[in-house]
Amino acid sequence: MQLxxxxxxxxxxxxxxxxxxxxxxxxxxxxxLIEHKFLRNCGKVGHIEDVVVDQTVRGQRLGQRIIxxxxxxxxxxxxxxxxxxxxxxxxxxYEKCGYKRKEIQMxxxx
Amino acid sequence: MQLxxxxxxxxxxxxxxxxxxxxxxxxxxxxxLIEHKFLRNCGKVGHIEDVVVDQTVRGQRLGQRIIxxxxxxxxxxxxxxxxxxxxxxxxxxYEKCGYKRKEIQMxxxx
Numbered sequence: 001m002q003l004x005x006x007x008x009x010x011x012x013x014x015x016x017x018x019x020x021x022x023x024x025x026x027x028x029x030x031x032x033l034i035e036h037k038f039l040r041n042c043g044k045v046g047h048i049e050d051v052v053v054d055q056t057v058r059g060q061r062l063g064q065r066i067i068x069x070x071x072x073x074x075x076x077x078x079x080x081x082x083x084x085x086x087x088x089x090x091x092x093x094y095e096k097c098g099y100k101r102k103e104i105q106m107x108x109x110x
Numbered sequence: 111m112q113l114x115x116x117x118x119x120x121x122x123x124x125x126x127x128x129x130x131x132x133x134x135x136x137x138x139x140x141x142x143l144i145e146h147k148f149l150r151n152c153g154k155v156g157h158i159e160d161v162v163v164d165q166t167v168r169g170q171r172l173g174q175r176i177i178x179x180x181x182x183x184x185x186x187x188x189x190x191x192x193x194x195x196x197x198x199x200x201x202x203x204y205e206k207c208g209y210k211r212k213e214i215q216m217x218x219x220x
Contacts, residue, residue, distance in 0.1 A: 106209035
């Protein structure tokens with residue numbers, strides 16, 4: 001959660017909420033959500049979310065490894081594509097990871 | 111599935127895959143996926159996907175009603191935001207529904 005706090009407001013999460021908390025310090029993390037669609041023959045889409053590398057270890061290609069691992073995981077699960085949203089400044093990084101610009105993201109906050 | 115075919119390649123889906131198929135013709139549809147995060151105090155995010163209105167009934171604000179319903183559903187489920195990806199041409203429609211442009215979408219296809 002300390003690491004995720006570098007990305008946005010993390011909030012306090014109890015051990016119980018977290019599930020299987022690692023004992024060591026996590027220096028890079030990311031997640032991929034597998035969406036089950038009706039489209040594309042009940043196809044699956046991976047949504048990459050919340051990728052962050054600890055600021056003390058940036059520039060070591062850890063981010064790229066995280067993205068590659070998440071992408072491969074989604075592919076292995078049978079996804080026909082993986083999508084993610086990022087800032088314009090981070091687009092070049094994801095292009096290095098094999099991603100291409102597609103659409104624009106819209107959001108409504110409550 | 112006929113309606114979803116106006117959005118992208120739908121593919122043949124059996125009754126069994128579809129679950130509770132409606133008997134009548136569906137003229138507008140959309141879905142919202144609820145993502146459970148660790149961030150934001152284990153917050154939830156709604157992802158709106160696959161919104162389509164039958165081309166024979168467009169211009170009757172059905173799309174807006176679909177978006178409003180999906181957004182309200184996500185809000186009722188405790189989501190702190192709802193996001194979606196769309197083409198630049200469709201951004202004005204979503205702005206009318208209360209959405210704002212945020213980031214850019216990246217995609218990798220297999």
